[in-house]
Amino acid sequence: MSTETTPLDRIVSPARRELWYRSYRRFAAQPMSLLGLGIVSIIALLAVFAPIIAPYPQHAGVFTDFQSAYQPPSVSHPFGTDSVGRDVLSRVLFGYRLSLMLAVVVLGIGVPIGVVLGLAAGYLGGWVDTVIMRVTDTFLALPPLVLALAIASAFEPTLEIAMFAIASLWWTWYARLTRGLATSQRSEEYVQAAELSGAGPLHVMFREILPNCLSPLLVKVTLDAGIVILTGASLSFIGLGVQPPRPGLGTMVAGGTEYLPGQWWISIFPGLSIFVLVLGFNMLGDGLRDLFDVEVEQ
Template sequence: MSGETAQSDTQSHEGDSLSWLEKRFPPSRRESLARAARRFLSRPISAVGLAIVGIVIFMAAFAPVVAPHPEHAGAFTDFANSMQPPSLEHPFGTDQSGRDVFSRVLFGYRLSLIMVAVVLGIGVPSGVLFGLVAGYYGGTTETVIMRATDAFLALPPLVMALAITSALEPTITNAMLAIASLWWTWYARLVQNLVASERNEEYVAAAELAGASTPHILFREILPNCLSPILVKVTLDAGFVILIGAGLSFIGVGVQPPQPGLGTMVSDGTTYLPDGWWVSIFPGLAILVVVMGFNMIGDGLRDLFDVEVQQ
C-alpha cells in the first residue's frame, strides 16, 4: 500500500513538473523556438560566430586544463626560453620573460569574458529598468531620466572609462566598474524608445483595465516584446566591451601585470617588433577573433528578428 502511495506521489510530482513546463513552454512556443534556432543556424555567418564564441568560452573556462603551461599565466619567468618563435611546444611562441603566449592568451580570454559578464550584468538590467520606467510613465519622469542619459551619452565610453580608471587605482575591477558606469545609458535609450511605442498598444490597456500591477505590466507584458532588440544589442556590445577593456589594458590602466590581459600583451609585444612579432600579433588576433565571433552572432540575431539596433 505504501509503495502504491509513493508511486502515486512520484507520478503526481512528475505531472506537476510537466504541467509547469507545458505552461512555461507550450508546444506552440517550443515549435517557434525550434524554428528560430534552425533559421539562426542555417545562416553560415551565425553558425560560424556561435562556433567561435563557444570555443572561446570553453577554452577560457577550462584554461587551467587546456593551457599547455598554466603556470605561465602568473608571475613566472624563464629567461632561458625567452622570445622563442612559435613551435610545437609553444604554438604562439614565448614572450620576453619566457612565458608561453598561447597559455596567457587563454587566461586573457577568461579575464575578457569576466569583464563582459560584469559590465553587461550591471549595465543591461539597470539600463532596461530606467528605460522601462521612463517610457511607461513619460512626462517629468521621462524627461529627468532621459536628460541624465543624454548627458552620459555625450561622453565617449573609452574617454570616460580612462578618466575614471586614471583617478582610481588601475585594476581590472576599477576598469570593469568604469565601463559599466556608462553602459546602462545605451539600454536606457533603446528601451525607452521601444516602450514609448508599446505603451499605447491594446494589450497594455487590457492589462491596466484588468487591474494588473505596474511591475506586472512592465516586466510581464511590455518587456517580453522588447527582448529581441535587447538581445541583439547585448551580443554586439560583448565584442565592444572586450575592445574597450583591451584598450584600457593597452595604455596601462586596465589589467595589470603579471595578469595576462590581452591588451597588455599587445602593448608589451610592440617593443619587440618586428623580430618578435608573435608576442603582440597573436594576442591581437585573439581579440579580433572573439570580437568577430560576437559580431557574427549579433548580425545573425538581427537578421533573424529583423530589428535595427542603434550603435
C-alpha cells in the same frame, strides 16, 4: 480516446515548440551566424577550462624562465614565448577568461540599470521621462572611451576599476533603447487590458512590456559584448586596465610592441585573439538580428 502528454508537452506547448523550431531553422540557415556561435562557444570553453587546457598554466602568473625567452612559435610553444620566457598561448587562454569576465560583469551591471530606467521613462513619461533622459543624454554626450579613461585614471589601475569605468557609461544605450521600445508598446491593447484589469505600473512594465522588448535587447547585448571586450583591451593597452603579471590581452599586445618586428609573435597573437573573439560576437549578433528581424542602435 485519450491522448498521452509528456512532461515536455505540459511545459512547452506544441505551438511554442514549432516556433522555436522555425527560429532555429532560420538561424541555422545563416553560415556566418553559426560560425560566430561556434567561435564564441569554443573560446568560452577554452576560457573555462584554461587551467586544464593551457600547456603551461603556471605561466599565467608570476613566472620567469629567461633561458626560454623570445622563442619563436614551435611545437612546444605554438604561440612562442615572451620576454621572460612565458608561453604566449597559455597566457592568451587565461586572457580570454579576463576578457569574458569583463563583458559579463559590465553587461550584468549596465543592462539591468539601463532597462529599468528605460522602462520607467517610456511607460511613466512626464517628469520621470524628462529627468532620466536628460541624465542619459548628458552621459551620451561624452565619448565613451574618454569617460572610461577619466574614471580609470582617477584610481589605481586594475581590472575591477576598468569594469566599473566601462559599466558606468554602458547603461545609457540600454536606457535609450528600452525607453523607445516601452514608448511604442505603451499604447498597445495588451497594455491597456492589463491596466483595466487593475495591474500596477511595476506589473505592466516588467510582466507585460519587458517580455516584448527582449529580442532587441538580446541582439544588442550580443553585439555589445565584443565592443566591451575591445574597450577593456584598449584600457589595458594604455596601462589603465589589467596589470602585469595578469595576462590581459590588451596588456600583452602593449608589452610586445617594443619587440616588433623581430619578436612579432609576442604582440601579434594576443591581438589576433582579440580580433577573433570580437568577430565571433559580431557575427553572432548579426545572426540574431536577422533572426528576430529587429534593428538596434549601435
